[in-house]
Amino acid sequence: MRSMTGPRIDVVYRLRVAPEQAAQRARLLAIEQSIEMPPEAVIDRRVLDDVLAGVERIERQADGTSLAHLRLAAETVCDDAGQLMNMLFGNCSLQADVELVDIEFPSSTAQAFGGPNLGIDGLRRLTAAFGRPLTCTALKPIGSTADHLAGLCRSFAQAGIDLIKDDHGWANQRSAPFPQRVAACQRAVREANAAAGHRAVYAPSLYGTHTQMQRQIELARSHGIAAFLVAPLVCGVATFSALRREHPDLAFIAHPALGGIARIAAPALLGKLFRLFGADAVIFPNHGGRFTYPAATCQDIARNNRAPWHGLRPALPVPAGGMSVERVPELKREYGADSMLLIGGSLLVARERLAERSRAFVEAVAAVGEATP
Secondary structure (H helix, E strand, O other), rough: OOOOOOOOEOOOOOOOOOOHHHHHHHHHHHHHHHHOOHHHHHHHHHHHHHHHOOOEEEEEEEOOEEEEEEEHHHHHHOOOOOHHHHHOOOOHHHEEEEEOOOOOOOOHHHHHHHOOOOOHHHHHHHHOOOOEEEEEEEOOOOOHHHHHHHHEEEEEHHOOOOOEEOOOOOOOOOOOOOHHOOOOHHHHHHHHHHOOOOOOEEOOEEEOOOOHHHHHHHHHHHHHEEEEEOOOHOOOHHHHHHHHHHHOOOEEEEEOOOOOOOOOHHHHHHHHOOOOOOOOOEEEEEEOOOOOHHHHHHHHHHHHOOOOOOOOOOOEEEEEOOHHHHHHHHHHHHHHOEEEHHHHHOHHHHHHHHHHHHHHHHHHOOOOOOOOO
């Protein structure tokens, strides 16, 4: 087994091949995800010693798969989020027998990316929500007018919901163009906060290119907005990472859209990589809702969001996807105080009783004795 002289990234892949083929498959994977050419054709000894990925070990699993532990040279990443994803899973994402299971970084790489701007403590200060899970809801449906969305914001903010975010499908639709939507929603939240003494935060959804997002952030800042929703896999992880670096005082809530298109284990993608690239809070599909994530997977995502990790700030896990007010006690027991509970459609279905239903959500989260660490 070779020993790299520089920092390395330790990566675990699941190989869906016959056990007797796993060692050879892992060697081919190491080549594919590093130098991508026959090693015998390489004339630079340093490339073979320090850049060519190595196979540390193979672990056979009870289900017939194998876990291949590989070492990648950190120098190949160049402190770029897109390049990191490329080296971790670029070519092998095209190979159906490989799944990216887990990653561990050297501290130098983790610190270079930086992680969340605000993290859990910063989000608590932003919303003045301490000692309990934060509450969150979403503005739906797409096709609504800016005035209608502002009315929803007013009701949610008056009820005391901490974070009111655009649905991730909002961009610049004719029914509610970004400039009008942001101005109307932020004004409604600001007025409701002033009247009720709350600190609700409105987070508009960013869309388009990096240049477009920069303009959207500048516009939103002019209205006093300090939090944004972004889908890192839609806009590109390099764009997301750049926005986080360029706006170190802002909070970014990461949406998991497109998170299921590649064979990357959710705890690695949503629990580690989104946090590494700068998510202050990470939305994920909770078990028992509209999606099929197992409970253990959801717990692993939350654990990776919050665990001590190379000095990066922890991110808030945000279980979502068809949650209801009735499930709040269960969610609090499962995820504890350092979480953000997102309920959208289950509030909106109340229609004329929206304000009452929203208050019930806030009261259920505030109830004492149901959250565990």
